[in-house]
Amino acid sequence: MRLLPTAGPARVLVVALLGTLGVIAGTFALDPYRNYQLALVAAYLCATAGLTVLVGLSGQLSLGHSALMAAGGYGYALTASALADAPGVARVLAGLVGAVMVSGAVGLLLGLAGARLHGPYLAGLTLTLVVALPAVASTVPGLGGDQGVRAPLERVPDALDRVIALEQWHAWVATAVAAAVLGTLHVLARGRTGLRMRAVRDDATAAALAGIAPDRTKVLAFVVASTAAGLGGAVLVLVTQSVTPGGYGLATSLLLLVAVVVGGLGSLAGAAVGAVLVVLLPWLVATLVDALPVPDELAQRLDGNLALLVFGLALVVLMAAAPAGVVGTWRAARARRTARRTAGTDPSTSAHHEGSHR
Amino acid sequence: MTPALTVRGLTTGYGGAPVLHDVTLEVEPGALVALVGANGAGKSTLLRAVSGLLPLAAGTVALAGDDLHGVGVEDRARRGLAHVPEGRGVVVELTVDENLHLGGLAAHRSASARRAAVDEVYALFPSLDRRRAALGHQLSGGERQMLAIGRALVARPRVLLLDEPSLGLAPQVVAQIMALLRTRCDDGLAVLLAEQNVAAALSVADGGVVLDLGRVVAARPARDLAHDEALRHAYLGF
Amino acid sequence: MDRFVFLVGGGVARGTVLALFALSLVLIWRAARIVNFAAGAMAVVAAYVAVGVAQATGGWWWGALAGVVAGGLLGAAVERGLMRYATTPLGGVILAIGLVMVLQSALGIVAGPQHVPVAPPVSDQPWSLGGVPVGSPYDVLVVAVALGLMLGLRLLFTRTTLGLRLRASAFAPEVSRLLGVRVARMRTVAWALASAVAALAALLLLPTELGLNPHATDVLFVLAFTVAVVGGLDSPGGALVGGIGVGVLMSLVTGYLGAGVTPIAVLALLVVVLLVRPQGLVAGVEARRA
Numbered sequence: 001m002r003l004l005p006t007a008g009p010a011r012v013l014v015v016a017l018l019g020t021l022g023v024i025a026g027t028f029a030l031d032p033y034r035n036y037q038l039a040l041v042a043a044y045l046c047a048t049a050g051l052t053v054l055v056g057l058s059g060q061l062s063l064g065h066s067a068l069m070a071a072g073g074y075g076y077a078l079t080a081s082a083l084a085d086a087p088g089v090a091r092v093l094a095g096l097v098g099a100v101m102v103s104g105a106v107g108l109l110l111g112l113a114g115a116r117l118h119g120p121y122l123a124g125l126t127l128t129l130v131v132a133l134p135a136v137a138s139t140v141p142g143l144g145g146d147q148g149v150r151a152p153l154e155r156v157p158d159a160l161d162r163v164i165a166l167e168q169w170h171a172w173v174a175t176a177v178a179a180a181v182l183g184t185l186h187v188l189a190r191g192r193t194g195l196r197m198r199a200v201r202d203d204a205t206a207a208a209l210a211g212i213a214p215d216r217t218k219v220l221a222f223v224v225a226s227t228a229a230g231l232g233g234a235v236l237v238l239v240t241q242s243v244t245p246g247g248y249g250l251a252t253s254l255l256l257l258v259a260v261v262v263g264g265l266g267s268l269a270g271a272a273v274g275a276v277l278v279v280l281l282p283w284l285v286a287t288l289v290d291a292l293p294v295p296d297e298l299a300q301r302l303d304g305n306l307a308l309l310v311f312g313l314a315l316v317v318l319m320a321a322a323p324a325g326v327v328g329t330w331r332a333a334r335a336r337r338t339a340r341r342t343a344g345t346d347p348s349t350s351a352h353h354e355g356s357h358r
Numbered sequence: 359m360t361p362a363l364t365v366r367g368l369t370t371g372y373g374g375a376p377v378l379h380d381v382t383l384e385v386e387p388g389a390l391v392a393l394v395g396a397n398g399a400g401k402s403t404l405l406r407a408v409s410g411l412l413p414l415a416a417g418t419v420a421l422a423g424d425d426l427h428g429v430g431v432e433d434r435a436r437r438g439l440a441h442v443p444e445g446r447g448v449v450v451e452l453t454v455d456e457n458l459h460l461g462g463l464a465a466h467r468s469a470s471a472r473r474a475a476v477d478e479v480y481a482l483f484p485s486l487d488r489r490r491a492a493l494g495h496q497l498s499g500g501e502r503q504m505l506a507i508g509r510a511l512v513a514r515p516r517v518l519l520l521d522e523p524s525l526g527l528a529p530q531v532v533a534q535i536m537a538l539l540r541t542r543c544d545d546g547l548a549v550l551l552a553e554q555n556v557a558a559a560l561s562v563a564d565g566g567v568v569l570d571l572g573r574v575v576a577a578r579p580a581r582d583l584a585h586d587e588a589l590r591h592a593y594l595g596f
Numbered sequence: 597m598d599r600f601v602f603l604v605g606g607g608v609a610r611g612t613v614l615a616l617f618a619l620s621l622v623l624i625w626r627a628a629r630i631v632n633f634a635a636g637a638m639a640v641v642a643a644y645v646a647v648g649v650a651q652a653t654g655g656w657w658w659g660a661l662a663g664v665v666a667g668g669l670l671g672a673a674v675e676r677g678l679m680r681y682a683t684t685p686l687g688g689v690i691l692a693i694g695l696v697m698v699l700q701s702a703l704g705i706v707a708g709p710q711h712v713p714v715a716p717p718v719s720d721q722p723w724s725l726g727g728v729p730v731g732s733p734y735d736v737l738v739v740a741v742a743l744g745l746m747l748g749l750r751l752l753f754t755r756t757t758l759g760l761r762l763r764a765s766a767f768a769p770e771v772s773r774l775l776g777v778r779v780a781r782m783r784t785v786a787w788a789l790a791s792a793v794a795a796l797a798a799l800l801l802l803p804t805e806l807g808l809n810p811h812a813t814d815v816l817f818v819l820a821f822t823v824a825v826v827g828g829l830d831s832p833g834g835a836l837v838g839g840i841g842v843g844v845l846m847s848l849v850t851g852y853l854g855a856g857v858t859p860i861a862v863l864a865l866l867v868v869v870l871l872v873r874p875q876g877l878v879a880g881v882e883a884r885r886a
């Protein structure tokens with residue numbers, strides 16, 4: 001007897017529900033700070049999951065995913081603030097819708113401009129977006145400049161008030177949103193949409209001949225990734241109660257990129273590994289630097305930069321040595337072991353030939 | 359006499375199954391050898407392997423007796439092995455004059471020697487002489503083929519590998535090119551000519567090598583091949 | 597009107613610097629089909645070398661020379677040591693991004709985040725023509741150096757055998773190898789040349805900015821990318837025209853609307869150009885291919 005539906009969205013739904021329940025059960029074992037970190041991981045997971053689908057499946061690069069998170073964050077904060085008197089759960093849901101609308105609209109505009117073209121145009125355009133974010137925040141009325149926008153504090157619902165702490169409630173909401181994003185992306189990636197994305201990535205001309213619209217597919221991929229990032233940004237605002245341009249700079253964008261490369265491009269499991277790293281590694285490095293007996297000034301310089309240095313080196317080494325990422329390399333190694341056991345041969349001996357471009 | 363080009367037991371392919379199996383052939387100095395066979399027989403692959411664009415799985419390639427194992431594409435060219443690839447290989451963004459000078463850069467250190475070699479080629483191809491400043495993409499198919507061959511000749515190579523020079527050209531242009539190749543061979547150049555236009559190729563060739571599915575199925579004087587009815591029907595389609 | 601003339605004058609000077617930096621992107625794009633997203637960070641490293649040497653020797657020009665040489669060496673090292681591993685265009689961009697992170701964070705640790713002021717070698721006080729400020733001696737120097745360098749590069753590419761080799765390697769790498777051209781070496785030379793040009797562009801820009809810090813070229817890179825897109829990534833001439841156009845436009849935006857709006861104007865320009873005329877405003881001939 002099977003406990004799970006074998007395939008399709010039904011199975012994904014069940015797995016997502018079970019996963020969410022599992023994580024929610026796990027939050028009882030965590031102290032408030034760990035629950036806060038868990039919520040952050042869930043928020044960044046939304047962004048890395050969208051980004052890994054964009055890069056790995058559709059072959060496009062976004063260097064501005066932090067700015068798209070910010071777009072979602074502003075959408076959430078403005079909507080939720082406008083509904084300050086509404087009941088908590090309705091306010092959160094409306095805020096999430098606001099996040100989807102804003103990040104989706106920004107994604108659609110940039111996608112139409114940059115994603116239809118071959119080459120590095122989308123990467124450059126999204127880089128420009130993240131560089132322009134502080135200027136946008138101080139120029140557009142209502143975005144509050146460097147101070148950003150505050151969002152109402154979401155308290156634990158009365159029914160649970162005696163059972164769980166605030167951080168734990170936030171972790172629950174964050175986990176639920178991340179599960180919804182991951183489930184949706186999983187269905188898209190495994191389904192026809194994912195197939196189209198891969199076809200366009202590998203050979204746009206061949207895909208067009210097969211009846212796939214390359215432009216539309218690439219724009220769709222970017223809009224999906226933008227929306228996922230926007231939901232992540234919304235969760236981040238829910239947890240921290242504010243959105244400021246300073247929190248979503250170029251460094252954050254690049255960290256997200258490293259996260260998906262480390263995890264393995266196109267892999268949602270890898271995106272989860274990456275999201276944990278994005279939250280934990282800077283924290284670990286900061287803890288380490290605090291513990292080191294170095295002068296204050298050096299400690300200050302190390303504080304922001306050491307994590308970036310480590311991430312940058314990881315990115316370079318991984319791209320040069322193991323482009324499949326941690327999860328991909330592990331899977332390949334496992335496949336090799338299995339193949340060797342079954343066939344007694346090593347499949348990695350096929351001859352290679354030099355490629356030439358143009 | 360040492361052959362200008364010696365290929366022994368050459369086996370190669372693109373990653374998976376080999377395309378060429380145990381190919382052996384020789385081209386003497388001053389000889390024109392036609393490499394014939396159906397589309398997909400492995401003619402272009404053989405030329406690419408000889409010029410080093412494709413690594414060998416087994417076998418050797420030697421230029422005037424020197425084994426070329428471990429010698430890169432660029433250095434093979436510098437040692438006198440010229441390869442005019444299929445599709446002509448003219449750099450269409452450069453002018454006729456620039457293409458020809460490009461051909462002479464490795465062989466002629468001084469600008470005057472290069473100029474002289476280029477002028478010799480202009481003398482061979484008056485139609486190129488008239489279009490020195492034209493960009494590659496402004497040329498006709500025949501002019502591009504002449505430019506590609508002329509550019510190879512600027513370096514005064516020992517061995518010329520020529521891939522499908524007749525493709526898409528009018529018969530009189532093909533005849534002109536074949537006649538030119540014949541005279542260059544008479545001056546000592548060794549030519550390995552991969553052609554689908556078997557009749558044209560065998561009409562000027564000294565020897566013929568027939569490839570089928572990556573193997574040499576016949577290697578004889580060109581005259582014999584052209585008159586071998588069975589072979590013609592089986593492999594050459596005329 | 598006075599203000600307009602002044603802004604246009606400053607915009608032209610700034611625009612030639614943008615054009616120079618964009619030219620660096622174009623050179624690498626043509627040679628390797630990679631947009632060098634690390635161009636800004638590499639130029640900053642060269643600028644630190646330049647400022648260090650200038651402080652040690654007391655001569656701005658010695659510093660500039662050292663910076664350009666350092667930029668060229670860094671470019672060659674990056675191509676040899678890093679970009680070889682890029683098997684796809686996407687991989688190249690990601691490697692470049694990794695390099696940006698390493699260089700900027702390493703500079704942040706070694707040199708700190710503070711802005712090091714950089715003084716111009718000649719006066720940057722504008723001349724006044726009948727009471728109208730019309731650009732400074734430094735503006736003239738910038739325009740002269742940038743245009744002179746571009747002219748020199750043009751001669752190098754069209755009149756020398758090295759230039760012929762570089763162009764052939766960029767346009768048709770396989771055919772060039774068959775003709776005995778050492779294409780891999782030409783690619784290294786192109787990276788070195790382009791990085792030296794970018795280093796000089798950054799050095800020319802610094803005296804008009806806040807000063808040198810690890811992020812001093814972030815906006816310059818974004819602007820230069822915009823210029824390259826406006827002019828066409830394949831077109832050196834487009835880089836010059838696009839550079840001056842974007843430079844003047846940004847100078848006017850900064851002058852009339854405030855410096856804070858400039859990045860938004862860049863973003864808007866980029867979006868509009870890509871939506872309306874994706875093949876570039878200047879080039880126009882070649883379709884955009886990966």
